[in-house]
Amino acid sequence: MSSIKIAEKAGFCFGVRKAVETVYREAEEARGEVYTYGSIIHNEEVVKDLERKGVRVLDGPEALRALRGGTVIIRSHGIGREIYEICEKKQLRVVDATCPFVAKIHRIVQEENAKGRQVIIVGDPAHPEVMGIRGWGRKDTEVIESAEDFEALGLEKGKSISIVAQTTYNLTKFKKILDKITDLGYDIACFNTICNATQERQTEAGRIASEVDAMIVIGGQSSSNTRKLAEICSAACENTFFVQTADDLDPKVLASFERIGITAGASTPKHIIEEVQTIVRSEF
């Protein structure tokens, strides 16, 4: 092996770093039980470490309703209005680590509804961030993943529609959907709410993958942004390895490559990235 290229944008984005730091701080300082509403990040290692520090994961509104007190930390994905209402009713202490970029979408949805416009969210309807965004809209707020989904809604022409995107949505796909909806003759207001952190990470990963013989993508299998990175890298480099930790790497296999690239998803802790780097460097 003769060179290693490490993505500068690899690992925690700003919102995830803030959320993870918040949970570690609360685990140390908070009085009483500490909970996160959903796993704080899609990374088993971190979730297990927090469990050892006494932090428990709540898997939905029912788990929240069953609490008798304690601190509930809201992760970077954010939540819908009704979840805050449950916390208030139960008099739980809420520590809000919603990413500011997601909180901005919540505000847009409310403002657009207040103007009388229907909101359409472009994203994955099953993703917690999208479910949270929907939780700030009126009943007619819809989620679409394609222009076909939009057409299937059968909305009357001339209706005022405001469109937002899941922060991790693909920008090119978002633009195509907007073009199609405009062509259909609807009065639309578009809000490009896609986060730059995702775009930058994807562009950099694709570039590095096209310049190396083997590409390592580090992150949890359940992390959609890491899976997307692996997809982009696989398209640019046929020897792409999607690993969760350094243990998943075979140093002998790595030794057969000249140039190796490394990137990591937004929920991959720094120490895991460093462990992988150490293994790769040991093959020099």
Ligand code: F3S
């Ligand atoms: Fe926030 Fe963007 Fe990360 S929306 S959580 S900084 S990917």
